[in-house]
Amino acid sequence: MVCSFIVVFDNLVFWDKLFQRINFFEASGFGFTVGFMGLFFAILYIVLVLFSNKITLKVFLSIILLVSAIIGYFSKLGVVFDQFMLANIIDNIKEQNTKEALELLSVPLVIHISIFGLVPIVLLWMVKIKRQSFLIESRNRVLAxxxxxxxxxxxIWANMKSVTYFGRENRDLRYFINPLFVINAGYSYVDDVYFPSRKEYFKVIGGDAVIEGKQKKTVGIFIVGETARADRFALNGYDKDTNPRLSKRNLINFSNTASCGTSTAYSVPCMFSLLGKDDYSPQKADNQSNVLDILKKAGVKVFWLDNNSSCKGVCARIENRNMLSENKLDIAMLDDLKNTIDKQNSDVLIVLHSLGSHGPRYYRRYPKAFGKFTPVCENTPEKCSHEEVDNAYDNSILYTDYLIDSSIQLIKDNYTNGFVFYASDHGESLGERGVYLHGLPYIIAPKEQTHVPMLAWFSDEKSATVDKPSSHDNISHSLLGLFKVKTEVYNPSLDLFK
Structure with a gap:
């Protein structure tokens, strides 16, 4: 009964997506549905049988029901719980980031969990189980x-043609099979993270890094944007004036930039890695030097200031500070920044990891003075109109415009050889095609989650709009170039400013 309930009611998103692609009343559509439902039920049944005995049965089934209900709710918002989304969740737990978790709570979530989780669990615990000997129970389980x-x-055999053909052509549907895909993702996460014998030794790269050919002190601010979409920047043609300050600056704007991933845990380490998207994985990046390590080796003072959950391991070997617990808006990262820079005689790179447009409660990312676009959504997105969600999100972009412009002004007023470089880690879905938030596997992620803003300002007021494709792969090599660092790992063809 638990298997049947989960297959049918906790997988409404899967069935909805399936029936958008096939006609249930045609022979092939009916055949695939019947065959897949049988396969789904069997696999889930075997998993539950393997991990349940007479002592743990109700507890284990209760956990599965609760987890499936939670996944079912967020699946309606377009969230996929793959290995990297699990890494995000586990990172937040380790970092005791309750603020982000609390923002996800809502009345619809509680109602959904109550109906699809708590009610079945109560009914489950009302069932009286007759205890039998181990041998009899084992025999019955094997027979069943x-x-x-x-x-x-x-x-499956009766519908083999439909199952094999349709399954092969629609592999992306596996992301929405609840909870089997999450169980598989959990296995992959544990295998990668908790089996050190399979992990590579830390690899030092860029050990030959030196600064050459310049004498004037370089001061740079790199801003890691959070959840910003390129198409919501007026600089990229958006019809709302979300960039009133930056539009007056001489900037180099990269209007066609692709992110490495669709989540912070995946993209942020990738932005500072020298692996490149095609060869990147968070585990590989964690086991070798990143561009900040190389800059430090060359003699640049690198400091990471975080107003987000964490640096995801990027700042592990450089000076860093996290101010998320102070509950301040992003502009507070600029407080006393000049004093930090002035203490250094060497070149300086300050990395600001902003909270940006982090969802789902976008209205909390900016002060009331920046509530230019109204009415705004002051709830989770699925409870508001598209206009309200768009306005709240656009106001957060307006505040990002203010943060970047203020950083530019700080450099312009105090240093003759400086730059501000901004790039968002990933984008955000705001209800397009019924999808919200971010984190979809890259292969099926919409452009809203992968097309990100990236721009740079320099003391010599260079100005250009670059439509040529760029990506997070360019960032590390561009930073090395900006500080005139010579090293064998530097690739000038990936330097945006060469």
Missing amino acids: TLVVVTVCIMM
Whole structure:
């Protein structure tokens, strides 16, 4: 009964997406649905049988029901719980980032969990289980499993053509199979993170890094944007004036930039890695030097200031500070920044990891004075109109415009050889095609989650709009170039400013 409930009611998003692609009342559509439902039921049944005994049965089934209900709710918002989303969640737990978790709480979430989680759990605990000997219970479980598997094989065999063809052509649907995809993602996460014998030793790269050919002190601010979409920047043609300050600056604007991933835990380490998107994984990046390590080796003073959950390991070997617990808006990162810079005689790079447009409560990312676009959503996005969600999000972009412009003014007023470089880690879905937030696997992620803003300002007031494709792969090599660092790992063809 638990398997049947989960397959049918906790997978409404999967069935909805499936029936958008097939006609259930045609022979092939009916065949695939029946065959897949049998396969889904059988696999889930075997998983539950393997991990349940007479002592843990109700507890384990209760946990599965609760987890499936939570996943089912967020699946409606377009969230996929893959390995990297799990890494985000686990990072927040380790960092005790309750603020982000609390912002996800809402009345619809509580109602959904109550109906699809708590009510079935209560009914489950009302069932009286007759205890039998270990041998009899084992025999019954084996027999029941054989029956389920046999029926499943017959259903698949009878519809083999439909199952194999449609399944092969629609592999992306696996991301929405609840909770089996999450169980598989959890296995991948544990395998990558908690088996050190399989991990590589830390690899030092860029050990030959030196600064050459310049004498004037360089001061740079790199701003890691959060959840900003390129198409919501007026600089990129958006019809709302979300960049009133930056539009008056001489900037180099990269209007066609692709992110490395669709989540912070994946993209932020990638932005500072020298692996490149095609060869990147968070585990690989964590086991070798990043561009900040190389800059430090060359003699640049690098400091990471965080107003987000964490640096995701990027700042592990440089000086850093996290101010998220202070509950301040992003502009507070500029407080006393000049004093920090002036203490250094060497070149300086300050990395500001902003809270930016982090959802789902966008209205909390800016002060009331920046509530230019109204009415705004003051709830989770699915409870508001598209106009309200758009306005709240656009106001957060307006505040990002203020943060970047203020950083530029700080450099312009105090240093003759400086720059401000901004790039967002990933984008955000705001209800397009029924998808909200971010974190979809890259292969199926919409452009709203992967097309990000990137721009730079220099003391010599260079100005240009660059439509040529760029990506997070360019960032590390561009930073090395800006500080005139010579090293064998520097690739001038990836330097945006070469």
